[in-house]
Amino acid sequence: MKISASLTALALTAALNAPMASAEIWSNTEIQIQAGGEFESAGAPGQSTGTITTFQHAGGWEYGDNFFFIDHSQYSGKNGAPDSAEFYGEWYSHFSLGALTGSDLSFGPVKDIGLVAGFNYAPEVDSSWVLPGMRLSLDLPGFAFAQFDITAFIHASGADVNSGGFGIIDEDTSFMVDFSWAYPFKIGSTSWSIEGHLEYIDGRTQTHTFGTTELESWILFQPQVRLDVGELIGTPSNRLFAGIEYQYWKNKLGAKGVDDNTVQFLAVWRF
Numbered sequence: 001m002k003i004s005a006s007l008t009a010l011a012l013t014a015a016l017n018a019p020m021a022s023a024e025i026w027s028n029t030e031i032q033i034q035a036g037g038e039f040e041s042a043g044a045p046g047q048s049t050g051t052i053t054t055f056q057h058a059g060g061w062e063y064g065d066n067f068f069f070i071d072h073s074q075y076s077g078k079n080g081a082p083d084s085a086e087f088y089g090e091w092y093s094h095f096s097l098g099a100l101t102g103s104d105l106s107f108g109p110v111k112d113i114g115l116v117a118g119f120n121y122a123p124e125v126d127s128s129w130v131l132p133g134m135r136l137s138l139d140l141p142g143f144a145f146a147q148f149d150i151t152a153f154i155h156a157s158g159a160d161v162n163s164g165g166f167g168i169i170d171e172d173t174s175f176m177v178d179f180s181w182a183y184p185f186k187i188g189s190t191s192w193s194i195e196g197h198l199e200y201i202d203g204r205t206q207t208h209t210f211g212t213t214e215l216e217s218w219i220l221f222q223p224q225v226r227l228d229v230g231e232l233i234g235t236p237s238n239r240l241f242a243g244i245e246y247q248y249w250k251n252k253l254g255a256k257g258v259d260d261n262t263v264q265f266l267a268v269w270r271f
Contacts, residue, residue, distance in 0.1 A: 126159035215254025
């Protein structure tokens, strides 16, 4: 599916022309460690066990919010899969049209409409993508937040055709649909949260240093169940968490029939 890159210009223009707030109104920064689980290899046969360390930040200002994360993944190969380590990062800036225009844009469960400008970077394959689009911010009972993004998925830069190893040279433009949420709740005197995201990215043709591949559409579901451990041990609440993250990834990285279905232990330090 071809989507015009003018959507990128639209989102970036909104960012440049928006009145600047003096500082973040709220922020949330944390380090996550996920250990264990067995992952399928999309590029080679076999499985790997993985440890993933994530630095993540979210912050809001007068006219929207920003979110980014950086993953470092360390995999130990099994059944023929090689050991590997890689970095990966994503950034999303959201601009509330309700705040920018001073208008009430709510309807039904939607409390606001906004523009989104996303950037994904995968240095292991020398590639980046831009994701301009729209966000529906939802008002759902009991949820700390819930949002629905619809964006283009545009390959912005890629590997040199003569570079060694596997690198993505180009991809057709596609699209992404993503639902993300956080739902806090109590069990007795303990505090819990179920949070995460569910994404769909449409299939596309990819040109890489080894040839051309028709990538399948994929579904990635990553919910976390968190317990506020700090509250239990007498340290400040909303600082230390433990739990699990479940990952279901159908057609992982667009590889047909390669599916992750695994659980990892999760530890979180928020500061």
